[in-house]
Structure formats: C-alpha cells, structure tokens
Amino acid sequence: MSKKTLFITSTIMIIIGLTQNVFAQSGSVFDFPLLKIEGQADGKQSLSLSLQTLALMTALTLLPSLLLVTTSFTRIIVTLSILRQALGTQQTPPNQVLVGLALFMTLFIMAPTFKEINETSFSPYSNGSITIEDASMRGLEVMKRFMLRHTRESDLILMAELQGDKGYASPEAVPAPVLIPAFIISELRTAFTIGFLLFLPFLVIDIVVASVLMSLGMMMLSPTLISLPFKLLLFVVVDGWSMTISSIVQSFTRG
Numbered sequence: 001m002s003k004k005t006l007f008i009t010s011t012i013m014i015i016i017g018l019t020q021n022v023f024a025q026s027g028s029v030f031d032f033p034l035l036k037i038e039g040q041a042d043g044k045q046s047l048s049l050s051l052q053t054l055a056l057m058t059a060l061t062l063l064p065s066l067l068l069v070t071t072s073f074t075r076i077i078v079t080l081s082i083l084r085q086a087l088g089t090q091q092t093p094p095n096q097v098l099v100g101l102a103l104f105m106t107l108f109i110m111a112p113t114f115k116e117i118n119e120t121s122f123s124p125y126s127n128g129s130i131t132i133e134d135a136s137m138r139g140l141e142v143m144k145r146f147m148l149r150h151t152r153e154s155d156l157i158l159m160a161e162l163q164g165d166k167g168y169a170s171p172e173a174v175p176a177p178v179l180i181p182a183f184i185i186s187e188l189r190t191a192f193t194i195g196f197l198l199f200l201p202f203l204v205i206d207i208v209v210a211s212v213l214m215s216l217g218m219m220m221l222s223p224t225l226i227s228l229p230f231k232l233l234l235f236v237v238v239d240g241w242s243m244t245i246s247s248i249v250q251s252f253t254r255g
Helices: 005-025 049-061 061-072 073-087 095-126 132-149 151-162 176-215 223-237 240-253
Strands: 037-039 045-047
Touching: 061 073, 061 176, 073 095, 073 176, 073 223, 073 240, 095 132, 095 240, 132 176, 151 176, 176 223, 176 240, 223 240
Parallel strands: none
Antiparallel strands: 037 045
C-alpha cells in the first residue's frame, strides 16, 4: 500500500474515531430510520451502513484540516515560509512548491505512524475482524501517541486548565479536544525556533551590506537588492535546502 493511500485511510479512521468519541461522551442516541446506532448480539453497538457512509464523506471533507492539525505539516510549512522570508526572495519558491514539499515531507515523517495505523486499524477492519468503531479508535490512539511525543507538557496543562480539567491519570487519557490544540501550539513554537536560527546568518548579511552602503554614501540604493545575491550564494554554498530538510526531520526523530 502506497504512502498516499496509507495517509488517506489513516485520516479517515482518525476522523471517525473523533466522531465516535464525541458520540460516546455526549451519550447521544439516534432514532432516525437511516442514521442510527444498531445493537449487536454481544451487547456492543455498531454504526449503521448509512451512518458509516456519512462519516466517510465527512472524513474526506475534513481531510485538509486534519492534515494541518495532527501531523508534522504545520511545523514544516511554517519553517519553510520563514526561510523564504529570510532569503528575501518574495514569492520564490512559490507557495505551490513549498506546500508540495511540505506535503511529501509529511508523508515521509509520518510513514511509520501511518504504517502502524494500517496494521492495527485498517487491515483488521478490512479483514472483518473488528468493527469500524474499534478501527477508528485504534487509529486515533496511534495518532495521539505521535502528538503526545511532540507536545510540551506546559501546553497540555494550559489547554486542560482552559477546559476545566484538573489532570489526567495517564497520557493516553488526554482527550483529543485538549491534545490537538496543545500539539499545534507546540508545533508553532518549534517552527518559530527553527526559523529564528535560520534567519540569523541572513540577518548578519543584511546588516553588513547596509553598513557598507551607508559608509559609501549610497543611501538611495536598496540594501536588499545588494544583499540578495550574497544570501543566495551563501545558501547554495552551504547546501541550505539539505540542511533545512535534515534539521526538520531530525527535530521529529529526536522528539
């Protein structure tokens, strides 16, 4: 199974798991003829076919949003955007290139997680050994473990306090509505930290160029116009793209 297929199936399982979690916590009971929760012989409950289809279509609609908030995509795209600003190249590389690079880097970084979701959730469901609810909850638990590894404890405490929770018995007990925003905050902080380190050498070049132009009396000449070739030269000489990509990937492997 390709990485793209793994990503789509994993995302669908996670969204269904989130939906099932909300239904279970609210204690809702569906009495509609088509959208209902059916009882099984072993006492468990299962979603009807119509409700499963509705959940699947909802999952496809929410796929881009889930990509942003539960994977490594946020850290990657923010870091690449800051790097472009540091270079001062305006819209080069264009947004489509940055988003495409961030997407495939996300597939690369998340491949072990998606593989685990496929093995523990999607494959057993495809074989008929578990229900779609069990599969979705298993997929959600795998994603929660990934997010917990890269979420700061202070951000979790903040979101828990905002929700009014006093604490949780274990990391696995942290609910998704608390974990996901805490994960996003942690990802933004890490991305800005990496971006700051990337910005420093280019800032030094801008300062040196501006000082030289001032000392020569060329105040009408834009320092950005002069510093841009030097920044591009520095970035190419040190193999900046490889260093940036390597730093982002290592920031996840060390997490």
